[in-house]
Amino acid sequence: MANVNIRRDVTDPFYRYKMERLQSKVEGKGNGIKTVIVNLSNVAGQLARPPSYVIKYFGFELGAQTNIDPKDDRWIINGAHESSKLQDHLDGFINKFVLCKDCKNPETVVQVKDANIVLDCKACGQRTPADMRHKLASFILKNQPKKGKKDKSTKKADRKARKEAEAKGDDEGVNGNGHPSPGDSGSDQAEENGDLAVEAGSDDELTRKINAGAKDLPSEPSTQEQEVQWSVDMSEEAVKARAKALPEDLKQTLVIDEDAEEGENGGKSAYDELGDWVDEQAKEQGSRSKISDVDIYKKAKDLGIESKHRTPTVLAMSLFDEKNVNKQIEARAALLKKMIGDSEKHQKAFLGGIERFVGEIHPALIPTVSAMLLPIFQEDIVAEEVIKGWGSKASKKYVDIQTSRKVRKSAEKFLEWLENAESDEDDDDDDE
Template structure:
């Protein structure tokens, strides 16, 4: 089942909060036509809200009748409404009845006091009130669960989520779980567990992990690993030494050059020679890009998981490989969508940032010399998306280096970066003047 960010305005693929994409099915004809929202319970569980709130919100927005507490988990809206349209309306529901008004985090609880509806944010502690003039606000007040109890639809959604979470851990038996209305069995199960864990503050995903971002990667990986027939995914790319060498023979010359960093000499991380883990990662990305129809179609999560599999997700040289393999001629537009993965792997390290700049220098100066005029725009994107800091950029721009390319190419790349470097200096000067004026 495809999952999307709860806040669709957030494009970061590593955004913590996920939910299934709404699925709808139009049934009947004429006056009896209706729309069944197949996976509403799962989506509602990801948002930590009763499905009845969402279906009623749709009804108010569409001016249509709805069933607010079905026994068969078939959530129905009268009339024909496509999933895309409903997804847009769901954004409105999330903004008004889920997101914290201060930090825009969806990790909120609904509390009702003195006829007013409050959203208590577990992330920042803010308590914000929903608009009492909204029709759904009146519905919530009239249909609030009894104190200490959950309404029928909420309990049903939570039971289903627990069963799906348990089934997803049963390997081959997971595909035969309760996929009622979810339209996707195991993948749907993982999506439900994935989103629900964040929204409800479930500590299960916290055990044995280094940090919350890493837990999100693990949850995303679980979702990808489980397929329709619940068989274990077999990597389509053989990463054995013989297979990598065979594929490298078929690759274009410019890509072959990206697979061996610094001529294949042993590095200070103790990994060197031919067919290193870095070579394998570069080869895998190249093969995946060819199969997908372009490097832009290779997902960040897949790339990160492959680096994890090879044990190099925290190595600085991995950033050099990524700079040369995850972009193409549209690099300026591709940096922002990739920024989440790059920041995750860099983790604030100057060394990693310099490795990324070195790989970019090699990519632009040797692999794609037509991109040399765009160096300033590339650096601006790195800077704007907090991938590379001002200090590292200034240090990089001070002098040419033979570490990643020949000296003449390095000078050419830095020459093209002069416009950005001047802007960076002027921006700092302007800030200093503002401070003096104050």
């Protein structure tokens, strides 16, 4: 069965993280038609996630019913769905609930604390939040991984630590668990191989000799203590301390984002709090459009993020309802211009938020991107050059690369209009 890179935007054939390509078949007809994902268990195992998370994600994205706990390992989605379409949706699942948001590595462990889902990365040591806005987040909170079971990434980290411990013990003829290695004279298999010479004397005499020799030996750490030993402290506090200690020029080279504003112990950030506050106000007032610009600005200022470049991204994702987004953008123009200003970084972040708003939260709105860009341009929220630069190349910064291409494809109509409008102005100047 063909394997693909877990991150399909990585074209390197030697990329170490692989998974099987999804295989599906359509069964039945009429109202009883359904799609069976043949190898979902294998793919989910390679992602170190329960298959129920993946199938439920598909159900949410496709608006279809699914079976989340089949006894016969037949994972079914109602309706007919192509494998290629499911593979595209799997990219979204990987981006939101598998990849570390810091290093984009899939070696993460799902941890749930205080109703928040955190991805603990075994590669870089960072703990980054999963996408709590997706409906799957609620499902995960209700169906947490069973305690005591280690996922693939944890087992891999443990194996690496055990190998290091074994390497340290090789000179003394012991393995990482403090026991003699197979084939050594002290191992259980040695007697079978004829390597163990039986010492004369009673059992008591032999025991006394062993105990006497053991007094001079250094005590070995327990198996539990030796199982996972990092050569470098990878705790969250230690990682942050090392990052802050780096020279400024090196921080810039490594693109260390000190504007992350992550909450304590990987909890909610100030940006999460702003988004949640907008959601709560929308429920209380019956509509997002009823929340006043002044209250929104005051809330951002109270959180200390009114001038941060990531705030426009949050506003783009949380300020608008599904219907007539272009009209809502016009109504919010004053607030958006105040919080975005002339900063190109802020303007790009706002476009990234729009991209995530239509690409992840409301995919049905992707065909309307051109209509949204018109008021963004006409109200001078984002400069023409920034819009053109954004539209010229897909990016995986805010959404997966396939979704990014779809969003820009939908924006082509507006970008063409922008080019033609500029050409017309040039022609008018020439006539004069």
